[in-house]
Amino acid sequence: MKDTKKYIPLLLGAAIAIGVFIGGKLNFSDSSDRLFTTNSKKDKLNRLIDFIDYEYVDEVNTDSIVDVTVNGILDNLDPHSTYIPKKDLQRVAENMKGDFVGIGINFYPYKDSIAVIRPTEGGPSYRAGIKGGDRIIMADGEKLTGSRLRNDSILSKLKGKKGTYVNLKVKRKGEDQLLDIKVKRGSIPIKSVDAAYMLTDNLGYIKINRFAESTYKEFKTALDRLQNKGATKLALDLRDNPGGFLGVAEQIADEFLEDDKLIVFTKNKKGKRENVYATKKGDFEEGDIYILLNENSASASEVIAGALQDNDKGVIVGRRSYGKGLVQREMALGDGSAVRLTVSRYYTPTGRSIQRSYDKGNNQAYFNDYYKRLRNGELMDSESIxxxxxxxxVTPKGKVVYGGGGIIPDVFVPMDKSTENETINYLRRMGHFGFFVFEELDKDRAIYEGVSKHDFINNFQVSSDIVLRFQKYVNRREGTNITFVAYNDIIKRLIKATLARQLYDDNAFEEIMNRDDIVIEEVLMLSRDNEQFNIQEIQN
Structure with a gap:
């Protein structure tokens, strides 16, 4: 065994060679046949690979070596060139496409069965009669119970080809017998617009969580609906939005900018510049626009913010954005895996690159920039940026802007210590709010029947007893003895918002969470001040 170990460096060296060889097989659909050609270097690597395959003394897991090699090569390029293994590619593709084929339920692997949180409204399960609180016991004769239920195995039984049927056996509280429910699989949207509603009589609000293929259509539907309700101003919330398709961000920016305004431009390694301009189709060119950003707003989010800021349009509110100015293209590697390779840089209309420096290497320090910002005080004070x-x-109207590390907002709003708390964030990440609320609902869902979403949002109050029960629940699950006296208000708000999500939808969750949100409050104040300014201007 010791003799084998000393050959590990040799194997890793060979692995790098394999990675270079794989690079020669990348499938650029829009490239010429001459992009990757056979040459003596690749022939040499081929011979080495064959030599290892046929002659090396021990069995070598070529697949695992290739995975390690590809990651190793990309780690030496830039922070955003990434490898997507075969096992993850379908999930990633569905997320960016914006839909998948399934039965349309939100669920927990709860205790020893699949517990339905709620069916997707209008989806296959909803139409078939599945209800929140149902337990799915069997699918096509296969048991879906047991303490070792895994999400991937559950999904493999519930997903399938569009138009096919799955026969479910369902346990429903109050029913003596299992219910037989036949569900026809269909396309289930993975929504990228979390919420769209009116903050005031004329100020609409839209929150986008990523930029997928379906995002522009979702956004446009939401914008049209809000305009029909009287929205002449819009708060576009891009906080915690990591980005996505550049083209989708360009489409959304086009809605706000006048014809022929430059939205963004890109440059590749040869210096070729491609400009993207606004077209005639914008439907919100006259309206006031507020873009909400924070330190987790990246990439396509920054394209929109940069396009508006550099064209002196709207107001950027919040904190400095992430700072990602690189553009990736996805390429299949031929075995079900893929790589996203950085192929160009993008620039805002004034010529800014907002990419953070990675000169010190593509390492953990780059991705832990948040903690650096926290330590130097910039999340609490704009003077520390x-x-x-x-x-x-300088923008056309003389506003000074800076490149080299994110979009700096026009109006800075510090981090809210009452909500951005490590304990609260940990409880959210661990899913404690969701599981607790599900158990609370499971005791008696009937008490919420007939309660409209509007009434729940405006009138329902979370009692102190519920907070105490949540405290006991967390201490039991975590083996701790913490109290929530200092966090009472945010705990109540999160419990109420999670109840609303499980009873109604994500829109209800966001509407509740946005009450007392200090960034939203700043937008409301700016909107009111702007109205007063316009009235005075008219009077003068």
Whole structure:
């Protein structure tokens, strides 16, 4: 065994060679046949690979070596060139496409069965009669019970080809016998617009969680609906939005910018520049626009914010954005896996690159930039934001903006310590609010029957008893002895919002969470001040 170990460096060296060889097989659909050609270097690598395969003394797991190799090569390029293994590619593709084929339920593997949180409204399960609180016991004769239920195995039984049927056996509280429910699989949207509603009589609100293929259509539907309700102003919430398709961000920015305004431009390694301009189709060119950002708003989110800021349109509110100015293209590797390779940089209309530096290497320090910002105080005070005079740019109306590390907001709003709390964030990440609320609902869902979403949002109050029960629940699950006296208000708000999500939809969750949100409050104040300014201007 010791003799085998000393050959590990040799194997890793060979693995790198394999990675270079794989690079020669990348499938650029829009490239010429001459992009990757056979040459002596690749022939040499082929011979080495064959030599290892046929002659090496031990069995070598080529697949695992290739995976390690590809990651190793990409780690030496930039922070955003990534490898997507075969096992993850379908999930990633569905997420970016914006839908998948299934039966349309939100569920927990709860205790020893699949517990339905709620069926997707209008989806296959909803139409078939599945209800929140149902337990799915069997699918096509296969048991879906037991303490070792895994999400991937559950999904493999519930997903299938569009139009096919799955026969479910369902246990429903109050029913003596299992219910036989036949569900026809269909396309289930993975929504990227979390919420769209009116903040005031004329100020609409839309929150986008990522930029997928379906995002522009979702956004446009939401915008049209809000305009029909009287929205002449819009708060576009891109906080915690990591980005996605550049083209979708360009479409959304086009809705706000006048014809022929530059939205963004890109440059590849050869210096070729491609400009993207606004077209005639914008439906919100006259309206006031507020873009909400934070330190987790990245990539396509920054394209929209940069396009508006550099064209002196709207107001950017919040904190400095992430700082990702690189564009990736996805390429299949031929075995079911893929790589997303950085192929160009994007620039805002004034010529800014907002990409953070990775000169010190593509390492954990780059991805832990949040903690650096927290330590240097910039999440609480705009004066702590570091800028470089060499990256100073000026908009057409004379506003000074900076490149080199994210979009700096026009109006800074510090982190809210009452909500951005480590304990609260940990409880959310662990799913404690969701599981607790599900158990609360499971005791007696009937008490919420007939309660409209509007009435729940405006009138329902979370009692102190519920908070105490949640406290006991967390301490039991975590083996701790914490109290929530200091966090009482945010705990109540999160419990109420989670109840609303499980009873109604994500829109209800966001509407409740946005009450007392200090960034939303800043937008409301700016909107009122702008109205007063316009009235005075008219009077003068």
């Amino acid at each position: 570091e800028v470089a005079d060499s990256l100073r740019f």
